[in-house]
Amino acid sequence: xxxxxxxxxxxxxxxxxxxxxxxxxxxxxxxxxxxxxxxxxxxxxxxxxxxxxxxxxxxxxxxxxxxxxxxxxxxxxxxxxxxxxxxxxxxxxxxxxxxxxxxxxxxxxxxxxxxxxxxxxxxxxxxxxxxxxxxxxxxxxxxxxxxxxxxxxxxxxxxxxxxxxxxxxxxxxxxxxxxxxxxxxxxxxxxxxxxxxxxxxxxxxxxxxxxxxxxxxxxxxxxxxxxxxxxxxxxxxxxxxxxxxxxxxxxxxxxxxxxxxxxxxxxxxxxxxxxxxxxxxxxxxxxxxxxxxxxxxxxxxxxxxxxxxxxxxxxxxxxxxxxxxxxxxxxxxxxxxxxxxxxxxxxxxxxxxxxxxxxxxxxxxxxxxxxxxxxxxx
Amino acid sequence: xxxxxxxxxxxxxxxxxxxxxxxxxxxxxxxxxxxxxxxxxxxxxxxxxxxxxxxxxxxxxxxxxxxxxxxxxxxxxxxxxxxxxxxxxxxxxxxxxxxxxxxxxxxxxxxxxxxxxxxxxxxxxxxxxxxxxxxxxxxxxxxxxxxxxxxxxxxxxxxxxxxxxxxxxxxxxxxxxxxxxxxxxxxxxxxxxxxxxxxxxxxxxxxxxxxxxxxxxxxxxxxxxxxxxxxxxxxxxxxxxxxxxxxxxxxxxxxxxxxxxxxxxxxxxxxxxxxxxxxxxxxxx
Numbered sequence: 100x101x102x103x104x105x106x107x108x109x110x111x112x113x114x115x116x117x118x119x120x121x122x123x124x125x126x127x128x129x130x131x132x133x134x135x136x137x138x139x140x141x142x143x144x145x146x147x148x149x150x151x152x153x154x155x156x157x158x159x160x161x162x163x164x165x166x167x168x169x170x171x172x173x174x175x176x177x178x179x180x181x182x183x184x185x186x187x188x189x190x191x192x193x194x195x196x197x198x199x200x201x202x203x204x205x206x207x208x209x210x211x212x213x214x215x216x217x218x219x220x221x222x223x224x225x226x227x228x229x230x231x232x233x234x235x236x237x238x239x240x241x242x243x244x245x246x247x248x249x250x251x252x253x254x255x256x257x258x259x260x261x262x263x264x265x266x267x268x269x270x271x272x273x274x275x276x277x278x279x280x281x282x283x284x285x286x287x288x289x290x291x292x293x294x295x296x297x298x299x300x301x302x303x304x305x306x307x308x309x310x311x312x313x314x315x316x317x318x319x320x321x322x323x324x325x326x327x328x329x330x331x332x333x334x335x336x337x338x339x340x341x342x343x344x345x346x347x348x349x350x351x352x353x354x355x356x357x358x359x360x361x362x363x364x365x366x367x368x369x370x371x372x373x374x375x376x377x378x379x380x381x382x383x384x385x386x387x388x389x390x391x392x393x394x395x396x397x398x399x400x401x402x403x404x405x406x407x408x409x410x411x412x413x414x415x416x417x418x419x420x421x422x423x424x425x426x427x428x429x430x431x432x433x434x435x436x437x438x439x440x441x442x443x444x445x446x447x448x449x450x451x452x453x454x455x456x457x458x459x460x461x462x463x464x465x466x467x468x469x470x471x472x473x474x475x476x477x
Numbered sequence: 478x479x480x481x482x483x484x485x486x487x488x489x490x491x492x493x494x495x496x497x498x499x500x501x502x503x504x505x506x507x508x509x510x511x512x513x514x515x516x517x518x519x520x521x522x523x524x525x526x527x528x529x530x531x532x533x534x535x536x537x538x539x540x541x542x543x544x545x546x547x548x549x550x551x552x553x554x555x556x557x558x559x560x561x562x563x564x565x566x567x568x569x570x571x572x573x574x575x576x577x578x579x580x581x582x583x584x585x586x587x588x589x590x591x592x593x594x595x596x597x598x599x600x601x602x603x604x605x606x607x608x609x610x611x612x613x614x615x616x617x618x619x620x621x622x623x624x625x626x627x628x629x630x631x632x633x634x635x636x637x638x639x640x641x642x643x644x645x646x647x648x649x650x651x652x653x654x655x656x657x658x659x660x661x662x663x664x665x666x667x668x669x670x671x672x673x674x675x676x677x678x679x680x681x682x683x684x685x686x687x688x689x690x691x692x693x694x695x696x697x698x699x700x701x702x703x704x705x706x707x708x709x710x711x712x713x714x715x716x717x718x719x720x721x722x723x724x725x726x727x728x729x730x731x732x733x734x735x736x737x738x739x740x741x742x743x744x745x746x747x748x749x750x751x752x753x754x755x756x757x758x759x760x761x762x
Contacts, residue, residue, distance in 0.1 A: 151657050171660040184658035188676045198662035249662070 101162025101252040102127045103148070103285060108157035110143050110309075117143045119309040121157070125287070125302075130279045132296040133289045135306035136332070141289045142257055144306070148287060149255050150174050161252050177251035181258045183242040185230040191241050192226040198249045212248055219278065220244040236267045243275070247282065254279075254286040260295065272298055293333045297321065305329045322471040325464055327380055327457040336385050336415060339425040342459070343381040345373060354381050354454075358421030359400045361449045364469060371466035373456065379465065380457040385428035387453035390416050390437060391446050398446035407439045414439075418447060514737075521730030528727035543731035547718060553735060556714035560736075562625055563710055564693035567632035572686050574633070575640030576678075580670070582641065583648035594645065600638040605698040616703055623704045631699055636689045643688070647681035648674075684754025687747055691740060711736045 103125040110118040118140040125131050133141035146152040148159060150171035159167045166174050177198075185194050192213060199209045217223045220240045230238060239259060246254055260268050276299045279286050290296055296303045297317045305312045305320065305328075313325040324330035331337045343354040343361070345368070352368050352375070353360040361381065373379070391398035405424065408415035414434045416427045427447065437445060452470035457463065520528050522539040547553040581587075582594050612631065613622075621627030651674060659669035675682075697712040704713065715736060719729035744751065 149657075149661050151661070170665075171657075172663045172665060174661075176661060178658065178661045180654045180658060182652060182654055184652070184654035186655060186658075186673055186677075197659070201659075201663040201668070245662075255661075 101285060103162075103253055103287070104158075104160040105144075105148070106158045108144065108147065108159065109155045110140070110147060110152065111155045116309050118147070118154075121306075121311055123304060123311075123314065125285055127285055128283045130276070130286050130288065130299060130301045132300040132303045133287065133306060134293060134296040134303050134332070135291065137291055139306040140309035141291075141304075141306050143309075145255050145257055145287060145289045148253070149176055149178050175249075175251050176253045176255055177246035177249045178255040179242045179246050179257065179259045181261060183230075183238050183259075185238060185241060185245070187230045190227050190229055191222065191233070194230065194241060195226075195245045195248050198245065213244075216244045216248045219247065235262050235264075236271075239263060239267075239271065243278075247278070251284065254284050256286065256288045258289055258291070260290075260292075268295075275299065294335065297333065305332065323464075323467045324455070327382065327462040327464070330382050330455060330457070330464070334384060336426045336428065338382045338384050338455070339388070340380050340382045340457070341423055341425070343379055345375050345377045345379060347375045354379070354456075356381065356423055358423045359402075361454065362399075362451055363454060364451050367451075367466065367469045371456070373466060378459055380459050382455035382457055383425075383449050383453060385415070385426045387450040388425060388427040389448045389450070390418070390427050390429055390434060391448070392437065393444045393446045395446055398448045400447050400449075402445050402447055404438065404441055404443040404445055406441060409439075416445070418445060514733075517730050517733045519730070520726050521732075521734045523727045523730070525725065525727055528725075528730070543725075543727040544735075546728060547731055547735065551714075551718045553711075553714055553718065553732070556709050556711050557735065559625060559704075559708055560694055560710040560712075561739075563628045563632060563708075564690050566629045567636060567693045568686050568690045570629065570633040571636035571640050571689055572682060575637050575685075576644055576682065578637070579641045579644035580648050580674075582645045584653070594642075597638045597641050601642070605635075609698070609702055612699070613702060621703075623707045623709075625708050627703060628700065628708055628710070631703070632693045632696060635696075635699075636692060639692070640685055640689060643685045644678070644681065647678060651677050680750060680754035682754070683747070683750040687744065687751050687754075690743075694736075694740060 103123065105121055105123040108118055108121040109116070121140075121144055123131075133144060135141045143152060147154050148161075150166070150169055150173075153168055157167065158165065161174065161176070186197065189197070195213045195216065196209050199212060204212075213226070214223070217226055220243060222237060222240050222244060225233060225237055225241075230241070233241065239262070242259065243256075246256075260271055263271060272295060279299075288295075288299070297320075300317050302314065302316050303320050304314045305325075307328055313320055313329050315323075320329060321333055324333065327340060331340060341356045343356045345363075346353050346355045346360075348360070350362060352363045352365040354363055368374075389398065393401060400420065402418040402420040402425075404416060405419040406417040408417065409431065412431060413428050414431050416429070416434070416437075418425050418427060425447070437443075450470075453468045454466075455464060455468050456466040458465050516533075519535075519537075521543055522541070523534070523537050524540040524542050527534050527537045528543075578597075582590060616622045616627055616631075619627075621630070655673045655677065656666070656669040659673045660666065664672065695712060696710070700710045701713040701716070704710065709717075711732075715729065715732040719725050719732055
């Protein structure tokens with residue numbers, strides 16, 4: 100067990116910058132997620148921590164020890180690969196025992212340790228089978244067992260759940276989170292699945308194009324995203340983002356989205372130093388838009404139902420007004436009385452305390468939602 | 478809508494596949510392949526007169542005359558041993574060296590990698606006769622003419638491109654993950670290669686080795702020109718013993734039996750490995 104410090108880490112492949120100035124400080128025992136779309140440099144960063152890729156510049160320290168350019172075998176890290184990397188010519192037992200045999204432990208110790216992790220991962224029954232006789236879920240368990248069997252300083256996991264079906268993935272999430280907390284080894288987990296990151300992480304690093312966009316706890320990432328990209332990448336269905344211009348009207352400050360106007364809080368705008376006339380991107384999560392019947396009080400924006408998507412507990416309404424399209428999310432009971440056929444006239448309201456404003460050029464968040472972070476401040 | 482008769486409905490049972498024509502083609506291919514060889518083997522067991530007769534004889538009294546001549550008078554077993562030593566050692570060396578070469582080409586990105594693989598491939602395209610004279614002169618200078626080490630060196634060099642070319646593809650099919658996983662687990666590169674990659678490659682390496690062995694065993698052109706008495710291998714020996722002023726068909730037939738019997742036995746024994754190896758990569762990972 101150890102902490103991990105990465106400073107000014109860079110990796111170039113020819114003229115392509117895969118990882119650009121990454122700085123991470125991970126505390127002992129934390130469960131950290133590297134989240135981003137494919138090709139964002141998250142796997143390259145992980146491979147540099149493992150020593151499978153050498154950095155172009157920067158420094159990596161594990162438990163205070165400089166390991167920047169060390170060979171993988173000197174780093175004492177355990178790793179699970181995306182396609183598991185299990186040796187198909189060995190049994191499950193042989194696979195799990197391999198890292199211990201490399202360290203020349205005696206047979207008794209090896210058998211005891213393998214038995215112990217096999218119990219943890221519930222794979223005792225399949226120890227004598229070969230990998231090609233296993234299901235995806237079992238392969239995954241074996242791969243994790245092989246990582247756990249070592250007393251590694253840091254565990255690294257490279258999209259280990261991407262081959263599992265949705266149901267298994269859900270099971271694995273809670274199990275893995277529980278195991279990580281029980282064992283308490285610092286773990287870095289790479290994924291492109293925001294749900295995995297949100298549900299399991301202590302803290303999430305969002306990456307894009309080789310750069311770190313934000314490094315914070317899941318709640319913070321969700322409620323106070325640093326950029327428009329982070330805001331839209333996290334959350335399902337994703338945040339609605341519309342082009343708008345700030346304007347002043349007789350009812351106070353509004354954001355003019357073309358087809359409709361959204362009332363904003365003048366005090367909040369002033370606090371964030373935003374003035375009328377400025378072109379912005381307005382963001383709001385689906386759950387912060389309420390849908391009502393046309394003419395219903397407090398629902399000033401007239402829209403037409405473009406598509407209705409029931410998900411069971413919740414109904415998704417995709418609404419259109421002019422060229423603007425927004426998705427909303429309401430509980431099934433709340434929207435029971437509303438029309439559900441395409442083309443129905445409806446009305447909606449944006450909750451002004453949950454509106455975000457982004458810079459259209461840089462994508463940075465100019466104004467976090469007024470309601471966000473209230474708990475933190477209180 | 479055009480051309481499809483929508484009135485046709487499904488039959489009550491799935492149509493039965495009748496693939497008799499597959500067997501017809503297979504029988505045709507087998508006859509075409511086996512008949513000449515069968516004839517050659519039969520000739521080997523004929524006496525001189527029936528072998529030389531103008532009308533083909535299907536029924537004859539078998540005789541071991543030709544085998545006795547080859548084994549006792551001509552001492553063909555010495556050539557047999559030469560062939561065995563040369564093909565086994567050259568296979569060993571070419572596969573061992575070629576394996577590392579193929580690994581390097583498959584795994585590492587270095588300047589001129591594509592040129593190297595292309596050059597390796599083109600080496601195979603050159604007819605042996607094209608380099609016969611320079612090699613003869615070189616062998617003469619190095620005193621390698623008519624020696625077994627000379628032939629072993631030459632065959633190793635000849636088979637290397639083939640080995641490299643075959644194994645490169647197979648190495649590429651083995652995900653790097655295996656080695657990386659072993660290295661993270663604490664292995665050095667060589668340990669990972671030996672304990673993880675090599676066992677996975679074994680079927681492919683075996684198949685390649687079988688091929689190379691057959692090629693070396695049957696090599697004729699260089700063996701004819703570079704050996705005379707001491708290191709003469711089977712292919713030139715057969716020609717020397719059976720073809721003189723006129724061709725002794727029964728001796729030729731017997732020699733063909735002697736040269737092909739070990740190969741047939743060998744391939745029969747190794748058949749499973751050969752097919753395993755060749756289908757590796759195609760099979761599920």
